[in-house]
Amino acid sequence: MYTMTGTRGYTLETEVQYLKGVGPKLAQVLSKLNIYTLGDLLFHLPRRYEDRRHFRKIAHARPGEAVTVAGKLVTVDNVKVRNNMTLTKAYLDDGSGVLELVWYNQPYMKDTLSKLRNSVIVAYGVVKESPYGLQMETPEWEDLPDGADPDSLLSVNRIVPIYPLTEGIRQKRMRQILYNAVQYAHLAPEILPRSVRERVDLPPIQQALQQIHFPDEENQIEPARRRLVFEEFFLMQLGVGMQRRQNQQERGIAMRIDEQRLNAQLQQLVPFELTNAQKRVIREIWSDMAQPHPMNRLLQGDVGSGKTIVAAAAILAAVDNQYQAAMMAPTEILAEQHYINLHRLFQPLGISVELLVGRLSNKQRQQARERVASGRGMVAVGTHALIQEEVNFARLGLAIVDEQHRFGVLQRAALRDKGLMPHLLVMSATPIPRTLTMTLYGELDVSILDEMPPGRKPVKTHWKTPEERLKVYAGVRKLIEEGRQAYVICPLIDESDKLQVRAAEEMAEHLQKDVFPDLRVGLLHGRMKPAEKEAVMEQFRAGELDILVSTTVIEVGVDVPNAAVIVIEDADRFGLAQLHQLRGRVGRSEHQSFCILIANPKSEDGQRRMEIMARTTNGFLIAEEDLKIRGPGEIFGTKQSGMPSFRVADLVKDMGLLEVARQEAFRVLEQDPDLSKPEHAALRDAVSRFRHRFALATVS
Numbered sequence: 001m002y003t004m005t006g007t008r009g010y011t012l013e014t015e016v017q018y019l020k021g022v023g024p025k026l027a028q029v030l031s032k033l034n035i036y037t038l039g040d041l042l043f044h045l046p047r048r049y050e051d052r053r054h055f056r057k058i059a060h061a062r063p064g065e066a067v068t069v070a071g072k073l074v075t076v077d078n079v080k081v082r083n084n085m086t087l088t089k090a091y092l093d094d095g096s097g098v099l100e101l102v103w104y105n106q107p108y109m110k111d112t113l114s115k116l117r118n119s120v121i122v123a124y125g126v127v128k129e130s131p132y133g134l135q136m137e138t139p140e141w142e143d144l145p146d147g148a149d150p151d152s153l154l155s156v157n158r159i160v161p162i163y164p165l166t167e168g169i170r171q172k173r174m175r176q177i178l179y180n181a182v183q184y185a186h187l188a189p190e191i192l193p194r195s196v197r198e199r200v201d202l203p204p205i206q207q208a209l210q211q212i213h214f215p216d217e218e219n220q221i222e223p224a225r226r227r228l229v230f231e232e233f234f235l236m237q238l239g240v241g242m243q244r245r246q247n248q249q250e251r252g253i254a255m256r257i258d259e260q261r262l263n264a265q266l267q268q269l270v271p272f273e274l275t276n277a278q279k280r281v282i283r284e285i286w287s288d289m290a291q292p293h294p295m296n297r298l299l300q301g302d303v304g305s306g307k308t309i310v311a312a313a314a315i316l317a318a319v320d321n322q323y324q325a326a327m328m329a330p331t332e333i334l335a336e337q338h339y340i341n342l343h344r345l346f347q348p349l350g351i352s353v354e355l356l357v358g359r360l361s362n363k364q365r366q367q368a369r370e371r372v373a374s375g376r377g378m379v380a381v382g383t384h385a386l387i388q389e390e391v392n393f394a395r396l397g398l399a400i401v402d403e404q405h406r407f408g409v410l411q412r413a414a415l416r417d418k419g420l421m422p423h424l425l426v427m428s429a430t431p432i433p434r435t436l437t438m439t440l441y442g443e444l445d446v447s448i449l450d451e452m453p454p455g456r457k458p459v460k461t462h463w464k465t466p467e468e469r470l471k472v473y474a475g476v477r478k479l480i481e482e483g484r485q486a487y488v489i490c491p492l493i494d495e496s497d498k499l500q501v502r503a504a505e506e507m508a509e510h511l512q513k514d515v516f517p518d519l520r521v522g523l524l525h526g527r528m529k530p531a532e533k534e535a536v537m538e539q540f541r542a543g544e545l546d547i548l549v550s551t552t553v554i555e556v557g558v559d560v561p562n563a564a565v566i567v568i569e570d571a572d573r574f575g576l577a578q579l580h581q582l583r584g585r586v587g588r589s590e591h592q593s594f595c596i597l598i599a600n601p602k603s604e605d606g607q608r609r610m611e612i613m614a615r616t617t618n619g620f621l622i623a624e625e626d627l628k629i630r631g632p633g634e635i636f637g638t639k640q641s642g643m644p645s646f647r648v649a650d651l652v653k654d655m656g657l658l659e660v661a662r663q664e665a666f667r668v669l670e671q672d673p674d675l676s677k678p679e680h681a682a683l684r685d686a687v688s689r690f691r692h693r694f695a696l697a698t699v700s
């Protein structure tokens with residue numbers, strides 16, 4: 001335990017430059033690690049620990065081992081060697097033997113060490129065999145001033161924390177600063193209610209901070225870390241819970257839902273029987289829309305599970321109530337596809353659908369906007385063009401965001417702001433693990449489409465090498481002869497868009513001329529004009545092309561059920577989520593479909609991805625693997641997707657604890673919905689700081 005030596009009026013907000021041993025220059029260095037205050041410093045946690053408690057007799061040290069030794073410093077000298085390199089050599093004698101310590105190009109070490117000649121120092125490092133005996137290169141070391149308590153050593157004779165560093169600060173210095181900071185750990189308020197701490201079995205905050213930095217025993221580290229992780233999750237979930245409550249108190253549009261009539265209408269419009277999952281989810285959505293507060297719902301369903309028709313059912317209900325509906329898609333190709341589908345679907349009812357995308361002429365755009373603004377256009381489908389300032393709705397009652405993960409929180413909010421508290425439905429095919437859903441969309445209600453339309457066969461996935469390409473093409477030809485269509489996805493090239501286009505063009509040319517001269521090959525890439533893209537998509541949809549060579553522009557949402565094979569070139573260069581999305585372009589009908597991954601992966605990661613794809617079509621499994629390989633930050637970006645960046649918690653490692661934190665948070669809110677009880681004052685402050693940090697409130 002550490003004793004206090006007066007607090008000097010510090011608070012957690014105190015800037016680091018005023019702390020003992022820091023100063024403005026070092027503060028500058030620390031700012032590169034996002035450390036500005038004493039509080040930040042306390043949360044700069046070790047990335048690992050080294051157990052340096054047990055001294056080893058030099059005579060017993062074995063080469064290759066990391067050991068701590070204590071001995072008398074005997075000689076110190078600088079030696080010049082080739083290339084102008086200076087070695088500082090010192091010898092440590094502990095009675096059992098002599099160890100050579102070596103530093104490279106730190107000539108000043110000689111002065112430092114010379115002052116300590118004949119006194120005892122402690123050194124830690126890996127022992128090596130050299131021609132002159134045992135040696136330790138650039139050891140971590142500390143001197144033991146006469147009469148000093150060996151317990152006061154920071155870098156040796158204890159479990160030593162190893163911190164993340166940046167240029168301008170060394171491990172030993174960082175450790176010293178943290179040691180000083182930890183003397184103020186008692187300043188951190190205990191925000192967790194005692195009952196929660198007892199149920200979850202968590203140490204108090206002061207103890208957790210002390211032990212995570214300078215653990216007394218190895219087994220103190222995990223509980224300390226667990227406590228800090230829990231606290232972060234708990235604050236987040238309290239924020240989420242309070243947000244949900246706030247949403248529920250908002251006044252929205254209570255729509256009149258005549259389920260029977262709407263169902264009958266839907267049945268007439270849709271050429272197939274809805275799956276039970278679709279029926280259930282539609283009921284959930286309609287029941288939300290009948291509430292006097294706005295719907296906030298996430299619809300999750302794997303690629304091909306039939307989300308579009310669910311969206312159509314929601315639109316139908318809104319229009320039935322004389323409210324407009326807007327549906328936003330991340331790509332122009334997808335927006336056009338939704339437009340075509342909804343237009344076809346709603347035509348018999350005389351419901352007009354407007355398209356708002358970038359490719360429209362000024363006049364077309366003007367007219368579409370006018371129809372939307374006057375309320376004659378009841379349904380608007382589009383890309384980002386929908387949320388531009390000039391777009392105004394007469395009576396927007398429902399906002400739908402498709403492929404939600406492609407949009408940020410702000411765009412969601414912008415679409416919603418086109419109306420007065422319209423109902424919001426966001427749809428995502430990204431099968432996010434449940435814990436991540438709680439993090440990213442915790443303030444939303446979740447509906448899951450967990451059933452594929454009948455007759456779907458899982459896509460058969462094969463991993464082939466480039467040498468086997470001709471065999472692959474023969475297989476493609478066979479399917480086309482049976483009446484199916486094919487996608488060929490071009491390799492990803494990092495260098496530039498231009499090269500990417502060139503590669504796609506070459507691929508299309510090669511396939512048309514050399515491989516499939518008798519078939520109809522089309523080309524689609526991002527640099528084409530939107531109208532050209534749409535024309536090619538239309539041809540492919542109409543079956544006028546057998547093969548569509550494409551870059552990843554078709555990655556999300558594209559639905560051509562007759563396409564039964566997708567060949568992905570250089571497949572190992574794509575991430576798992578992307579491969580799963582691409583594969584989702586096939587397997588959208590009763591025809592057996594195939595996904596061929598052509599790859600010769602060099603990295604282990606690449607191999608693992610190919611194996612996972614070949615092994616499973618389960619989007620949730622794939623997402624969890626993806627999370628393990630890449631981590632949540634990379635998958636969801638940071639700020640703009642609303643993905644919180646935790647200081648301590650790791651969403652992959654700590655998933656289990658997130659569930660516990662959610663339960664505990666909701667339990668507290670049940671008793672004290674806005675944390676207004678006096679014993680929750682510190683907690684309420686912490687939650688509001690946390691929400692501020694993550695801008696959780698931006699959703700509504």
Ligand code: ADP
Pocket residue numbers: 272273274275278301302303304305306307308309429453454557559561588
């Ligand atoms: P998602 O957006 O979930 O990936 P879509 O809404 O594009 O999936 O639907 C995929 C395909 O399945 C479309 O061709 C759609 O018409 C079809 N479909 C959807 N629901 C059913 C159903 N209940 N029965 C048969 N086909 C369906």
Ligand code: MG
Pocket residue numbers: 307308402557
């Ligand atoms: Mg879709």
